[in-house]
Amino acid sequence: ALFAVAMLGFVALNNQQGTTATELPTAPVPVAAPDPVEPPAAQTPDEAPAPTPTPTPAAKASAPAPAKRPAPKPAPAAKDPAPSSSGSATPAPAPAPAPKPAPAPVVAQKIYKVSAISRANLGGKVPIRAEVEDMDAVVILHYRPKGGSNWFTANMATFMGAKSYTVDVRPEFAPGIEYYLSSKGVTYGSARQPKLIAVTTPD
Numbered sequence: 001a002l003f004a005v006a007m008l009g010f011v012a013l014n015n016q017q018g019t020t021a022t023e024l025p026t027a028p029v030p031v032a033a034p035d036p037v038e039p040p041a042a043q044t045p046d047e048a049p050a051p052t053p054t055p056t057p058a059a060k061a062s063a064p065a066p067a068k069r070p071a072p073k074p075a076p077a078a079k080d081p082a083p084s085s086s087g088s089a090t091p092a093p094a095p096a097p098a099p100k101p102a103p104a105p106v107v108a109q110k111i112y113k114v115s116a117i118s119r120a121n122l123g124g125k126v127p128i129r130a131e132v133e134d135m136d137a138v139v140i141l142h143y144r145p146k147g148g149s150n151w152f153t154a155n156m157a158t159f160m161g162a163k164s165y166t167v168d169v170r171p172e173f174a175p176g177i178e179y180y181l182s183s184k185g186v187t188y189g190s191a192r193q194p195k196l197i198a199v200t201t202p203d
Contacts, residue, residue, distance in 0.1 A: 109134055109184035119198045120169050120177070126197055129164040130156065130181055130188065139163040139183040146176035146196065156181075173199050 110133035120126045132139060139156045156163035167177060177197040180189030189195045 107134070107184075109137055109139075109186040111181065111183065111186060111188045114181065114188050114195075116179075116195070116197060119200060122169055122171065122174055122199055122201050124169050126167045126169060126177065127164060128156075128167065128179065129162050131162045132183060134184065135161075135163075137184050139181060141165045141167075141179060141181055142191070142194075143167055143177055143179035144194075145172050145174075146178050148172075148178075151191070169199055174201065175199070 112131040112133070114131075115129040117126060128141060130139060135158055141154045141156050142151045143154075144151045154165050156165045167173075167179075169177070176199050178194035179197070180187055180191065180194045182188075
């Protein structure tokens with residue numbers, strides 16, 4: 001009788017809320033209440049993250065292929081190192097030049113004897129003869145009028161085993177004749193201290 005009364009009360013309550021129960025609920029089992037948890041904030045449609053598009057096979061096929069880089073050119077063959085401002089290459093030291101042979105020492109000429117007259121007549125001739133060691137060397141006769149400024153020169157010829165030359169006593173030699181010899185850096189007399197031949201005027 002009590003069960004029937006309870007059922008009627010439950011049916012009447014459901015009729016007041018306008019719902020019809022199709023099944024009878026079982027009695028609830030009391031459980032411990034969970035700790036209150038703050039529900040997550042509901043996301044609006046505008047705040048919802050946009051889904052990440054998944055590329056389709058067709059899209060992948062349409063992507064341009066990466067450009068191929070040209071193959072690097074081979075480095076040129078190494079050449080002999082040349083001087084450069086970078087200093088990366090050190091040039092090979094140039095070979096030292098071969099030493100030149102020393103010149104043969106000059107053998108000084110030896111003048112053994114000079115023969116000349118000490119006095120000549122104007123209009124005459126004065127032969128000058130010199131005996132030297134090296135007959136192949138050039139022997140030069142320097143002569144001028146006494147006190148003159150210009151010297152005459154003549155290569156003495158080889159004659160009878162000696163060097164010789166003949167001076168014509170011209171009018172400009174009336175004051176006298178000054179002379180000296182030179183050969184291979186050696187002199188007989190000199191420009192400052194020449195030898196002297198006196199000149200006389202015939203009657």
